[in-house]
Amino acid sequence: MASDGAASPRPISPAGRIDAIDVLRGLALLGVVAINVVNEFRVSIFEQFLSPKSPTSPIDSAIEAILTLAVEMKALALFSLLFGAGLAIQFERLANSERRTSLLVRRLVVLLVFGLIHLCLIWNGDILTEYALAGLIVLPFLFGPRWLLAVAALAFLVLYLAMQAAPPDGLFPSTATITQHVADANRIYATGGFLDVLAFRLREIPLIVPLHVFVFPRTIGLFLFGAFAWRTGIPQSRPRRLLSIGAPCIGLGAALILAGADALGTILLALGYGAVIIGIAHLASGKKLLGWAAPMGRMAFTNYLAQSLIFGWIFYGYGLGLFGRLGVANALAIGVAVYIGQVFFSAWWLRRYRYGPVEWLWRTLMYGVPQPMLHSPIEAVR
Template structure:
């Protein structure tokens, strides 16, 4: 292996990025547990805390408002940012990063497919790997084209898909993908809560690769992932996060404007319901299509706020646990699914029926707290997380040193 294609050294990591990634991973865990009642199994089968209905409603409302879709948006932006880092650093060393990048992405694709089938149908890695292959085609695009195409894919394409469903769905009926998923969730419930692991594997694979990826809604899903990748890559080109202290005023302005704007945009449905207003039938798809815009704006605001806070030494130390988790993002993402398997599904303690909004948040805080402790302990002794170490080994073909000197 030449110097041009050597892996990035640990000393070259951007600390703010690790902290933002850790925050995003917390949100991903939270929303995965909170959203199981609509995605994995029927929502009616999760009763939560039946004696605390008001608390459940408040926590559920705040969960969706503060983090629904935002964590995944932030995670996608960071993936595009990381792609640009890798290609730029290899390029500056005089190498061609395409072969290394393709190997890295194909390994991730294999991990994602296995993760989907064996543990968690909501796996994002397989989609990230698939779109990362397309992202490679944009590496020589101008910054203007990269940002413009990214915004179109991340915001306009989802709205266009929703308009398609609005025009092709008979009045009074749910879209075809919704009906298919509801039927699939009902069929998954006894499997998820049973001890039949072979049936579970089949159900997990079918959920994503048959019920979802074969539907037009998957075009929207892949499109906004690729679009966010492109926006993240564009952000890297601007150099803001490489020298954040030079751009603190800009980060503060983005945080102060984007977070409230994202919250207000996300609140539109709740505000209209409170005023007993309904959008006209022709406008309903447009209202639903606004969600990706709100998610992207709010995610950017969160990221900017974390960058500002990281410039305060005391706050940065407080947030350093997020950085430890973010530095081991792949390991922690995969182990979150192990917690699902042990504690939520029927193979273990079978707690899923109680995972309403309140206990979803409590479960998330407990699991993520353990991940902070484990990540700190591990990184004090080893240079990479276990999955990251194996990923680097498979990518570069050279076994990296695991233990710290």
């Protein structure tokens, strides 16, 4: 195996993937869908910063509160942990290849290109650009020992918590700017044609960048922590150990969030979610219960981009124009329906092909040669 990796690096085969991690990624994507469709496609992302908010029904208020406490930022934190672990897995698999550094840099640069296209042409709520830049910062740390990953993760997370406690002056736009921007978004996103929406989306990017700057240290810290967790063998641990780690993290994280310490509580809650879900997915009964999410996780890149295209058509003026016209519950129902459709599509697709279409393109551009798309005879039998 080592000599093969040294001679011709290639992606891991579908049979070699860790199903529990794919399950976690698939479930985390459900949280991302819920938050994106409610807070960023249904209304302007900046509406949450206005006070008072538009009146909502009791059901909408209850759902919004649950999403805020249990899902918002936690799902993205899970994705950050998984991305860091995935980067460490790639780094480990390419250990015997002279091209390891160039391949991993190319992987992240390709992701950056995808992210910029997504950001500018499809949806400016993109997270891929931030992940690619954070990955390039984290990559050199992977050459160091485990303790360096742990110390660096702690340092970046402390920086993030410090920024939450004392936000830098002048980082965010004024309330007047946000108010005017939300009014423009309500008009253009709801009624504008594709070119109108595109032009406004590009104008919106400078206002969105500070939001990414504000959480960028957390993203780097969680990448590093995910890599550290992989190297210490935590995701591969026995279910009982994972559950014993995850349950206290969930309890303490929830307590901190209820007490108002949202930033730290969110990190702990995400860690707890991850440990508990992977622990359950390692069990035979857990595989039956959660196995449906693994194909969704294996095609997370394709599904994430497809969601932007689908929700853009549903909510913006060049499609159904539902922007600003739906309550939280109705928007969430649409998001869940799209997610369920993607669950079935992902399972159907992966019975026929090795990778999702975007995953295939990403790997092909990373390795510089077309990757096999169809299953091998052995994989087809499995």
